[in-house]
Amino acid sequence: MSLMQHVLPRHLEIIFRINQEFLDFAAAQRPGDHGFLARLSLIEENGERRVRMAHLSIVGSHKVNGVSALHSDLLVKTIFADFAALWPERFTNMTNGVTPRRWLAQANPGLAALLDRTLGTKWRLDLDQLQGLRDLRGNAAFRDEFMAIKRANKARLAEHIARTTGIAVDPASLFDVQVKRIHEYKRQLLNVLHVVARYQAILAHPNAGWVPRTVIFAGKAASSYAAAKNIIRLIHDVGSVINRDPRVAGLLKLVFVPNYGVSVAEVIMPGADLSEQISTAGTEASGTGNMKLALNGALTIGTDDGANIEIRQHVGDDNIFIFGLKTPEVLAMRASGYQPMRWYEGNPQLKNVLDAIAGGSFSPDEPGRYRGLVDSLLWGGDHYLLLADFASYVETQLRVDALFRQSGEWASKAIANVAGMGAFSSDRTIREYAQQIWGMTPAP
């Protein structure tokens, strides 16, 4: 507020007036309930006085939309419960979607042509028609065609990786993809912990019949987000050790594709086998990368979060890998005093991974480089509960391997994913906005 007072004094005056009128209205609804008014106020009065921008937005809005069923539910039950009590009809849910023109027709011309031959061309404007693929899951000839297209898209992605990073990756390996902004809540670091665990396990048991994997990251960090940039650096450091180690050659590669944006995404999405959607439950409002990847035939390994929950409902429980704590469990664990050190001490595999990173195994030129990062997990509270979800994640990754070995079963589930994604067209989302928010009907 001191900043606004200095830079935008007139705006602040107007905000005070809006707040006065709003709180007068709220007081009339619940006379004498001062706690209610303090929670609703546009001004935070505890500690340094602040303007609550989200509260101002709700007061000024006709509708307030949540972008997935879980997100909408959390908004009205947790952070905006008092506003929902005041204006229940103001809060809506319209789950996000992605456009099938960019994310299928343009990005994946091979699959688009197969769909045209199989279903006709109407899916571009009516994505629910993808359901027609469901009956073809068991058709061996269709599976082969579908997987040949996936293989060609993986070869195209491998060329992009070679051109931009200089690293050769094998399109026959499982392409395990996490592409999104780099953020602690999205838990790219949990993915790295799994990669290091896998590296150590391959070294310990070289003849265990490992499924060859290429782990692919891409994403940008906000310019001032030092912790996110440190994770990008760790991915590069772990990659440079693993990619040069002849003992894991042909079994594990780790690459970071530079300059993530929609054009790079159009090359990555069609070439993915596995889609990593591993945010701490309750933190990802929806996600749309999850939709793009499933639409292109990737299987999801993910938490019970955001639109993953609805993707699971649409593609079927058997065609997705869900792991880890659920939102109420996350809230309960934090409330009961989460102790990351207990998980470290209780899981030798996790301990070995964190000790290797903290001890400089991936930064031999500067052994202490990641001590602080590991300390932020062990001693800094591990706010996003990586250590609590680690064992479940690693165990689920082994189930991914087992399925990938059964190539026909994998193909069937990949096809089921495409078949189930009709509901995630942005055409459906926009239709809902037009009807429920703006009260419009389509022009003929």
Ligand SMILES: *Cc1c(COP(=O)(O)O)cnc(C)c1O
């Ligand atoms: C779809 C997309 C996103 C959103 O990805 P999430 O995994 O949902 O966070 C971000 N950046 C680009 C370039 C995208 O195409």
